[in-house]
Amino acid sequence: MSKIGIFYGSTTGTTEDVARKIAAKLGVEKSDLHDAAKISEELVNKYDVLVLGSATWGDGELQDDWYDGVKVLKAAGISHKFVALFGCGDSDSYSDTFCNGMGNLYEELKETGCTFCGRTETDGYTFDSSISVVDGKFVGLALDEVNQDDLTDQRIDNWIEKLKTECLN
Structure with missing residues (x-):
């Protein structure tokens, strides 16, 4: 069984809440859920699969905690890991940077050699517009907790089923 670690960058708590939902649905222990x-x-090296989530801030930017977090991921050498991404955004107010x-x-x-899974x-x-759309699909799970929160649980469930076939065993 793959060891899963979930890492989230959250300023207002929305992405953290989503990370907790994903952890519960995946059966990931609270001790494997990290800010x-x-x-x-050391934390990164404990896991086979990294589930990484970020809110979108300002002019379409990463949540602040990820700027140092990305450096740590690169330094850890994640070429042998699966990476599943999720993101939170507001498709109405920030339609051009969703x-x-x-x-x-x-x-x-993408240059680290990791294997991405969970495109949607x-x-x-x-x-x-969104830079998270590559070749016509989101690079991970896109969630809009402001305008489409009623779809979140089903979107997470569908995404987890996809992850089970692509990177969880």
Whole structure:
């Protein structure tokens, strides 16, 4: 069984809440759920699968804790790991940068040699632009807790089923 670690960057608590939901649905222990502000190479090295989540801030930026967190991930050497991304955004108020935080994580980590899993369709979302869309799909699970929170649980369930076939065993 793959050892899963969930790391989230959350300022207002929304992404942390989503991370907790994902952990519960995956059966991940509370001790394997981590704030990105506390990420370390030692923690990263404990896991086979890294589930990384970020809110989107400002002009489509990563949540602040991830700036140092990305450096730690790169230094840890994650080429042999699976990485699943999730992001929170607001598709109405920030339609031109929807879930860009997740896209920024992807951009920062794509050269590390890690294996990304959990890409999702853009169907059912209304937004103008997002760097988290690559080759017509989100690079991970995009969630809109402001406008589409009623869809979150089903989206998480569908994503977890996808992860089970792609990177969880």
